Amino acid sequence: MAxxxxxxxxxxxxxxxxxxxxxxxxxxxxxxxxxxxxxxxxFNKSKKDLIGSSGFSYLEKNAGENRGKVMKDIVQNKxxxxxxxxxxxxxxxxxxxxxxxxxxxxxxxYAYFNDITLEMKKEEKKLLNQEEYYISMIENSMDLISIxxxxxxxxxxxxxxxxxxxxxxxxxxNKYVFDNVLIDDKIRLKKYFKKMISKLGITELxxxxxxxxxxxxxxxxxxxxxxxxxPLIKGLIIxxxxxxxxxxxxxxxxxxxxxxxxxxxxxxxxxxxxxRDLRISYWNDAAKMNTGIIPSKIVNKKISKLEVFENRDExxxxxxxxxxxxxxxxxxxxxxxxxxxxxxxxxSSSTVxxxxxxxxxxxxxxxxxxxxxxxxxxxxxxxxxxxxxxSIEHQDIFKGLLDDGWNGLYITRDVSNLNLEDFxxxxxxxxxxxxxxxxxxxxxxxxxxxxxxxxYIVNTDSPVVNLDRIDYLIGRYGFHDxxxxxYKVNDLIRKHHGLLLVNIDTLIISKDELVFLYSEYDRLxxxxxxxxxLPDEEFSILKMIDEETLKHHIVNxxxxxxxxxxxxxxxxxxxxxxxxxxxxxxxxxxxxxxxYVTNKGKELLHQRKAI
Numbered sequence: 001m002a003x004x005x006x007x008x009x010x011x012x013x014x015x016x017x018x019x020x021x022x023x024x025x026x027x028x029x030x031x032x033x034x035x036x037x038x039x040x041x042x043f044n045k046s047k048k049d050l051i052g053s054s055g056f057s058y059l060e061k062n063a064g065e066n067r068g069k070v071m072k073d074i075v076q077n078k079x080x081x082x083x084x085x086x087x088x089x090x091x092x093x094x095x096x097x098x099x100x101x102x103x104x105x106x107x108x109x110y111a112y113f114n115d116i117t118l119e120m121k122k123e124e125k126k127l128l129n130q131e132e133y134y135i136s137m138i139e140n141s142m143d144l145i146s147i148x149x150x151x152x153x154x155x156x157x158x159x160x161x162x163x164x165x166x167x168x169x170x171x172x173x174n175k176y177v178f179d180n181v182l183i184d185d186k187i188r189l190k191k192y193f194k195k196m197i198s199k200l201g202i203t204e205l206x207x208x209x210x211x212x213x214x215x216x217x218x219x220x221x222x223x224x225x226x227x228x229x230x231p232l233i234k235g236l237i238i239x240x241x242x243x244x245x246x247x248x249x250x251x252x253x254x255x256x257x258x259x260x261x262x263x264x265x266x267x268x269x270x271x272x273x274x275x276r277d278l279r280i281s282y283w284n285d286a287a288k289m290n291t292g293i294i295p296s297k298i299v300n301k302k303i304s305k306l307e308v309f310e311n312r313d314e315x316x317x318x319x320x321x322x323x324x325x326x327x328x329x330x331x332x333x334x335x336x337x338x339x340x341x342x343x344x345x346x347x348s349s350s351t352v353x354x355x356x357x358x359x360x361x362x363x364x365x366x367x368x369x370x371x372x373x374x375x376x377x378x379x380x381x382x383x384x385x386x387x388x389x390x391s392i393e394h395q396d397i398f399k400g401l402l403d404d405g406w407n408g409l410y411i412t413r414d415v416s417n418l419n420l421e422d423f424x425x426x427x428x429x430x431x432x433x434x435x436x437x438x439x440x441x442x443x444x445x446x447x448x449x450x451x452x453x454x455x456y457i458v459n460t461d462s463p464v465v466n467l468d469r470i471d472y473l474i475g476r477y478g479f480h481d482x483x484x485x486x487y488k489v490n491d492l493i494r495k496h497h498g499l500l501l502v503n504i505d506t507l508i509i510s511k512d513e514l515v516f517l518y519s520e521y522d523r524l525x526x527x528x529x530x531x532x533x534l535p536d537e538e539f540s541i542l543k544m545i546d547e548e549t550l551k552h553h554i555v556n557x558x559x560x561x562x563x564x565x566x567x568x569x570x571x572x573x574x575x576x577x578x579x580x581x582x583x584x585x586x587x588x589x590x591x592x593x594x595x596y597v598t599n600k601g602k603e604l605l606h607q608r609k610a611i
Contacts, residue, residue: 017036017037017038018037019036019038019112020038020114021038021112021113021114021115022035022036022038022039022042022112022113022114023035023036023038023039023110023111023112023113024036024039024055024110024111024113025099025108025109025110025111026055026108026109026111027107027108028106028107028108028109029054030054030055030056030068030071030109031052031053031054031055032050032051032052032053032054032055033051033108034051035047035050035051039113042088042113042115043058045058055111056068059087060087060088062085062087063085063086063087066083066085067085067094067096070083070096071096071109074096074097074098074106074109075098075106078098078100078106079098080095080096080097080098081095081096082094082095084116084120090115090117091115091116091117091119091120092113092114092115092116093113093114093116094111094112094113094114095111095112096109096110096111097109097110097111098110143158143160143239143240143241144157144158144160144161144164144165144220144238144239144240144241145157145158145160145237145238145239145240146158146161146177146237146238146240147233147235147236147237147238148177148235148236148238149228149234149235149236150197150228150235150236152176152177152178152193153174153175153176153177154172154173154174154175154176154177155173155174155234155235156173156235157169157172157173164212164218164242165180165210165212165213165218166212166213166214167212167213171213177193177238178190178193180210180211180212181208181209181210181211182208182209182210182211182217184209185208185209185210188206188208189206189208192206193224193236196224196226196236197226197228197236199226200226200229203223203224203225203226204223205221205222205223206221206222206223207219207220207221207243207247208220208222218242218244219242219243219244219246219247219248220240220241220242220243221240221241221243222238222239222240222241223238223239224236224237224238225237225238225239261284264282264284265284265285265286267284267286267552268286268552269286269364269365269366270284270286270287270290270345270363270364270365270366270367271284271286271287271362271363271364271365272284272287272363272365273352273360273361273362273363274303274319274360274361274363275359275360276323276358276359276360277302278302278303278304278316278319278320279299279300279301279302279303280298280299280300280301280303280306281299281300281360282295282299283295283298283299285554287365289554289587289594290335290337290343290367290587291308291335291336291337291338291343292337292338293308293338303315303316303319304316307336308335308336309333309334309335309336310334310335310336310342311332311333311334314330315330315333318330318349319361322349322351322358322361323358323361325358328349330347330349331346331347331423332344332345332346332347332403333345333347333363333365343367344367344368344400344403345365345366345367345368346365346366346368346396346399347363347364347365348363348364348365349361349362349363349364350362350364366396368396368399368400368403378397378401378499378524380462380497380498380499381493381494381497381498381499382493382494382499382500382522383486383489383490383493383499383500383502383521383522384499384500384501384502384521384522384523384524385502385504385517385518385521385522385523386501386502386503386504386524387503387504387505387506387514394466394468394501394503395466397501397524398410398428398464398466398501399423401464401499402423402428402464405462406462406463406464406499407428407460407461407462407463407464408423408428408429408463408464408465408466409428409429409431409452409453409456409457409460409463409464409465409466410423410428410429410430410431410466410468411430411431411432411433411443411449411452411453411465411466411467411468412430412431412432412433412468412469413432413433413434413468413469413472414432414433414434415430415431415432416432418430428466429456431443431449431452433449433472433473433476445477446473446477446481446482446485449485450485450488450489453465453489453492454492457492457493457496457498458492458496462497462498463496463498463499464498464499464500464501465489465493465498465499465500465501466501466503467489467500467501467502467503468503469503469504469505470482470486470502470503470504471504471505471506471508471509473485474508474509474513475508479509479513483516483520486502486520502517502521504517534581534583534604537574538574538577538578540564541560541564541571541574541575541578542578542583542584542597542601542604542605543605544560544563544564545560545584545595545596545597546597546601546602546605548563549596549597554594555594555595556592556593556594556595557571557572557575557592557593557595558592560575560595575595578601581600582598582600582601583597583598583600583601583604584596584597584598584601585598
């Protein structure tokens with residue numbers, strides 16, 4: 001049995017002797033009990049000399065103290081410890097483990113030493129190369145690298161400081177990082193800096209204004225990496241770059257956008273845009289006033305979800321065609337207003353392109369229902385004369401009637417001069433005196449013209465006839481013949497409860513002829529200003545509203561009170577009279593009502609001015 005135990009011990013010693021590193025066993029006081037052959041070479045002592053002596057006596061002072069502390073930790077935690085230290089001119093990787101008996105008591109220590117000097121030298125060389133690389137990268141960086149302590153004092157600056165801000169490094173080193181930051185950004189930057197001190201690692205970007213040595217202002221963008229607790233750095237690493245060109249371009253773009261917003265919001269035309277996601281991307285003041293819908297309630301909303309557009313499926317398909325660079329066909333949008341009722345917008349559209357791709361569709365619209373309100377309701381069975389002095393286009397009135405369910409016949413000198421797409425979707429019948437229509441028909445004389453009108457009126461429900469430029473007919477056939485022709489048409493209109501719109505250029509016919517036509521035909525309801533008496537105080541309100549509207553200003557009751565220095569009650573009474581007389585109309589906009597002068601009011605202003 002003893003021989004077997006001796007054999008086992010002999011095998012173990014032989015195995016330990018062949019370990020490439022030094023191995024040792026000590027008691028609790030560090031007295032050497034067992035060593036291997038490698039340790040004999042390391043200490044240059046024989047096993048006989050080493051066994052029984054203190055292991056600490058062969059170590060340099062610092063290494064001995066360090067390993068003594070490690071052994072105390074092992075006694076406390078009963079766990080092995082691995083560490084690297086420098087001793088006898090070499091780097092050693094050491095593992096010390098406790099020798100625990102069957103009762104769980106530590107009775108000594110095992111230690112294994114491995115010479116890693118060659119590896120450490122390779123690693124040191126690698127780190128040195130990396131350091132040289134990073135130093136070179138920092139020194140040649142376009143960005144400014146700086147390190148500041150937690151008080152904001154600059155500890156390091158990269159050479160790019162001189163190129164970016166014209167300071168020498170010595171002029172800014174040990175100075176405060178906030179010294180040349182603009183005053184309006186300094187408070188904000190200090191708050192940011194204080195916040196960054198409490199956060200470890202990389203934090204968010206900040207943009208601010210800073211002066212260079214010559215006092216020129218630059219925009220800088222910085223990102224902070226908090227390395228205050230890193231013993232090698234002990235500060236905040238700030239990476240900064242000059243973003244002046246970007247910020248100035250952004251501000252210029254903002255100014256352009258603000259200018260365009262002002263332009264588009266000062267026009268009376270309704271303007272809105274739809275992006276590639278089929279969302280409303282812009283909604284101007286005129287659209288807001290017309291519908292009562294503010295931009296925040298509609299911008300970024302998909303048109304398919306917006307009930308404000310009654311024909312939204314048609315609008316969606318039209319926009320998709322434009323994004324696909326196809327020719328869309330749509331001329332009217334039916335809109336629900338928060339003020340009640342349906343609005344009819346005639347539209348023109350264009351596309352915004354970027355890199356040959358369509359990004360947005362722009363709609364410029366006119367509310368043709370507003371035209372009906374301005375000229376008043378037309379009475380079936382009546383004939384109306386519209387001259388070139390009227391501010392309302394006869395085509396707009398005609399198209400508005402078509403949108404309201406009337407069926408139209410349009411007679412003009414030359415059909416080819418008309419943009420027939422403007423009349424879609426309620427396309428009327430067209431005939432011309434000097435052009436052939438789609439059916440190959442051309443009006444040859446007044447009789448054939450009357451026959452066409454008669455056939456249309458008799459066979460059509462709710463007929464409206466638009467005679468464009470009868471001054472041309474007067475010039476061609478004479479006033480007497482044209483008048484007889486008109487009498488017959490008038491009789492048909494009255495009998496079948498239709499509507500007749502007669503458009504004339506007053507500059508071409510004589511004054512007597514014009515007076516006769518005025519006596520025979522109705523004017524648009526809003527233009528009938530007979531028996532209208534307007535006191536000066538009410539006239540001043542009408543005049544002020546007209547002048548402000550021409551300047552694209554919105555006028556409500558509060559503006560009337562302020563501009564004319566009158567009380568709210570007085571303003572209410574006077575504007576109410578103007579509304580009843582048809583000289584003003586009002587439109588609800590939020591909590592207030594905005595005022596607009598009707599054509600009837602404009603005619604009265606014109607007459608008073610002439611007098």
